[in-house]
Amino acid sequence: MLEPEHVLVRQVHTKCWVCVVSCLLLACLYVGSLYVWKSSLPRDHPTVIKRRCASVLLVAALSPVAVKAWAHWAEIRVNVSVWELMGVRMEGFIPAVTLPLLLAVVFYLGPLVHSAMDNPGGFTLELHSAFDVQSWRSCVGDAVWLRDQVVAPVTEELVFRGAMLPMLVPCAGPTGAIFTAPLFFGVAHLHHVIEQRRLHKESMSVILLVAGHVVGAVVCHSFCNSQGLPDIGSALRHPQRSALLFSYLMGVLLFVVLLFPLTDPFFYGTIPVCRLAPAPESAC
Template identity: 55%
Template sequence: MSEAPSAGSASGLCAVSVLCCLTLACSYVGSLYVWKSELSRDHPAVIKRRFTSVLIVSSLSPLFLWVWKELTGIKTDAAILSLMGFRFEGIFTATLLPLLLTMVLFLGPLVQLCLDCPWGLIDGLKVAVDPRFWMLCVTDMRWLRNQVIAPLTEELVFRACMLPMLVPCTSPGTAIFTCPLFFGIAHFHHVIEQLRFRQGTVLSIFLSAGHFIGPVLCHSFCNYIGFPAIFTALDHPQRATIVLFYVLGVVLFFLLLYPMTDPALYGDIPICYILDKRSADHRSLCL
């Protein structure tokens, strides 16, 4: 079990936690700009350099969590990697259920994608199992960034490391909804880059800048689907069908959200043990 800090108020603990999270977020974003270049962020040379930067910062991110523990005096029997979510218990449900829940939320865009796809089901399956298709993917720098490197490093930094820092000074629920704020703020540099290279209007860029924070697979899936093309759906020849599935997806998402995210499905959660012993109401959210 954990012990609360022996000195300092709750506000002091939160100040240190927020400062550590901000430092980690700034380190991640700052690492992208150590390479000076006039090229677009989608240029293969820029992507390769940024791969190096974010992989280094991500590898060092557990060090930020360790420093935070030393500064706050938080003590727990759980190992650093365990606090960050690296464990085998409940791994099957943690892999499957959040991804299914995210796909339910994106039911409308998925139906729209299927209706617009020129391939039939059989042709699509043939492409999916074709090794040449995957070779093209892994040699595409943009694909690697969006589907592999970005989900892995961003989830490691902005969720796995930051969540344990925020939980002791808030409830687990509040911490879960606070982490995306750091993630969102850190991604405003994309807006500046896109405006710089005239890759869209201010409105269109802001509408497409966000992501749903979740496990790496959900993050990768959201990167693949992108921000729902609502206006395109309203102009689609099969608008009624697509809008129906948009609404159905949102309704089902909220109906299934709590049953499919019940902590009991995911085994013993180490992050719950860094809560103050007196915060029984907070710990109950982990049970």
């Protein structure tokens, strides 16, 4: 009577082992692709940027193949396409672009107010640039901007979110997968620490603060890359400290209040990856 239970446990453990190893291999492939080009130039040099962008774009393009290989290896069978499992679909597209971005903007309310206080003209100029065709042309011609605002968000989200969530859901469930995937993302960014220490660019404390990134949808990722980390220290020393800290606090509170309403599945349609969960009817 105990044999079927033992077989079930063994299958679950094997599946988890396959899921974790698959994610690790994919993370290593992504990071490893950045270093196939031998160069002593800094990471912000246009030549380095172009080569690395080509590498990660190739890895991102191959990520559906990795998911397909994982599904075969783990003996996973679902009646949806690989792209749908990875979250690339038209259903709920507009809400998926706008609502998470709204959440990100709300979360950055403090830094945005901070920027407007310190440089009203610059803040207005940024708003004007957002609707100026010439400004966009200038940005597209900037290798650093393309890397930070386009290539990095698209490839990192596709690999570390789109490809890894399907791999983790059968083992960890949807909630566990959401909190586990960023761990692989964080480990994959340790190479920035090594690289910056090698170039003696920053102190270790500064490097550790900037090595991590917010995991989210591509537009949120791009927006967060453009804003950087909130400068709380500067806010505490600001002449209008009280008003500024209030805006920081309001941003966090509004984010918490709006988080669940704006991420309600009602806006985004069915979630194909939930079909991989052990109990999709209760988990999703």
